[in-house]
Amino acid sequence: MPSALPQPVPSYNLVRFLRLQAQAAFPSHHGCADSARPVAMDTPPCRLHPRHSTVKRRFASLSASRASSGKPWGVSFYTSNAGSPSNTCVASPKSQETLKSWQERLWGSSAIKGGKPLKPSDLPGRDDAQPSTLSMFNSRRIQTAKAASEPRLRCTEVDEGGKVILVDGEFKKTELIAKFGLLPRDLRKIDSSNLPHILIRPSAILLNLLHLKVLIKHDRVLLFDVYGSKTSYPQSAFMYDLQGRLQQKPSAGSSGLPYEFRALEAVLTSVTSELEADFEAVREPVMRILSELEDDIDRDKLRILLILSKRVSTFEQKVKLVRDAIEELLEADDDLAAMYLTEKARGLSRGLDDHTEVEMLLESYNKLTDEIVQEAGNLVSGIRNTEEIVRAILDANRNALMLLDLKFSVGTLGLAMGTFLAGLYGMNLENFIENTQWGFGAITTSSAIFSLLVCWYGLVKLRKVQRIKMMSDERPHVSRGLSFREDGAFGLLDSRNRELLRRAHMQKGLAAKKRWPRIWWGRR
Template structure:
């Protein structure tokens, strides 16, 4: 079955080359499913290895070719590119954004836009299986308008910078729109979690957290791509394609226009990253608080269970005494009129003592602090104490020590030396060792 599918897709020669040896099992899937997936992947790869679909704009902003198919080798030869350069544009699985500067062109791969910018032409590559058709349509309409406005209407920017700015505007607008949607959803959900915590809201919080983390990573990659091109002075100077076409040479350090253009959109991307980071931090804090609340509720249930266990132990202790006297043996108090009341009272008192003692121990366990069990109340040192000395800052302790100091001076010198009380040095006491 598997070999017949591959033979139908690729022919007998390819099918025989890909046929699996008999008795060899798949690592993850069964043989039929894996061969079908492999066949579709190779068929798609074989088709895309030769042709690319592009939409072309001329210097005036007019669309000259709509979704036309071009051979890759022809595109490379026409625009002076290498096959590895085109791979960064047509492979849908590449999610890392790029802004690459070549000799006579600029390659841009940002979100839903994959473009080849030249001094008088721009090619937009159609990505197979893309879900951003509406965003791409809006971008193409905006790009057409900016290219038709001309250089004077755009502040004297050349053709390639107008095209690049249109791309950056579309990318940042898409990021801002997605950020606003996620921000509204997350803030609303966090507000609801403050009022009530249930399973459905926690599940939504997990979903939004994953989406927000993915969005934050995407925004960071775009910001880093712009930052990377800003740090390369030679690439910034090479982005003046119109001057290259006219035969003009530009020094490496003169790239003010393109640098200001990229810096403005870099700040926008950085702001988006900061907002998304704040939202992620809010989600993390909410998750920690929810975990603390759930732990507190769990501890309350455990304490309630312990209280019931202590009560059961106390009642069982009284029942044990009653059981001793309930044996069918002579105990020499059968004829006593006060035996019933005495045994019942003793059993009740014994049960009460057990319950009170157990609850007292449980309460002391609840009062554990960072200074140890009842450390703050009894003056004991806990596990957070450092060293063997403790500085005494209590005014009463200082006054008592000052009185002892004056008495010592009077016995030694016959009078008390006057001094400024504020200059009395801070004293350190060594706690008494337990005997």
């Protein structure tokens, strides 16, 4: 069956380039003939030496002939098969000139077989090369570049006894996949994903929780550290706690937790303690700024509250992701049963429902994370309530300022109406009031009274507008076809009891109306 891939064939420009280079390096390739051909008298006779055709002897004879002639040289050596003697002939410059044709003398060696002088465009380029040629010449270079650019992971390895056997060791992803039986997507979640994950594999437990990226086996623990990150205090504290837990030996009466569960407990303890520390670091400034806002509402304090609100929201989302990762693992019985790596290494198997130890371990830490989520939620609700109260207070203050402005406007209107009357009598017009003695007092008193009346009327209207009720006393008429919800006492009863209560109120109202005429006629 013929191969589907094409055979690697050099391009035409490459073959032409190599041929011209060979002609320029060896211009007298036909200057020496067989040993039976007569040789010119001025050249030394060709000596026949029985030599074996090896590459070392060829280059030795070539270098010797080149050193003997200090001029441009031409060498033609003919070698027979292995084991047969070879003839070595050195030609002189005169023989080279006699062997050249008239075309070579005029235009050089490029005139042979209609050849043309070499141009820069004749050199083989990347576009002229075929894909098979590129793969033939660049395959090793591409493989080397891929190997050099392959991402590496730094790992700290802890053995079964709790001792660190490797610190910041560099591993390729392919090496980790082959050594620990992982999948490429597993390492991608560790290397590039910031979402919490707990993955269960047949021979390993892979955790990506906040600042820890850990691979747990039945006798090894690997702590991953991606390039660009620095060793932080939580990771150092985790390593100290992990070594302490792994070095503990179970007492004589109890079997103790397996190796993988002790490492898992160290990871969950470090994650929950880090969450608690972060929550305390956020809660203290929030409570302080909330207490300060109760005394004085300031613009700077509101800005600080906004920043802290964003931090608390981010923290709450982070804790929820950790809690969801643990809950997702608790809901998968097959994953819980597959976490007993030590028993798997010994050839033992567990049922899908036989995972009490690991379930209790995960339940305890799930409860801790849930409590942190609830406290963070309470803190967020406290911030939201404070923001709403502050907004209501600011709205009330703004309304009070607007009301004060309206009061000043009403007072200004009253004064304007008084001055309007005074302005009417300030015109240069003759009237009978100017000749009386009571004219000035009467006009002044009437202007003041008119101004006060205008002010009183405006303030009364403003007072009515200022009174805002949550519910109006008058209920709008609604047709029978439309249903509506009553927010009062009637809304708490069903339709039958509501109708009975309404009839009772109507009877009381009719009895009160009949009683008033009797009382009035009795008094008469």
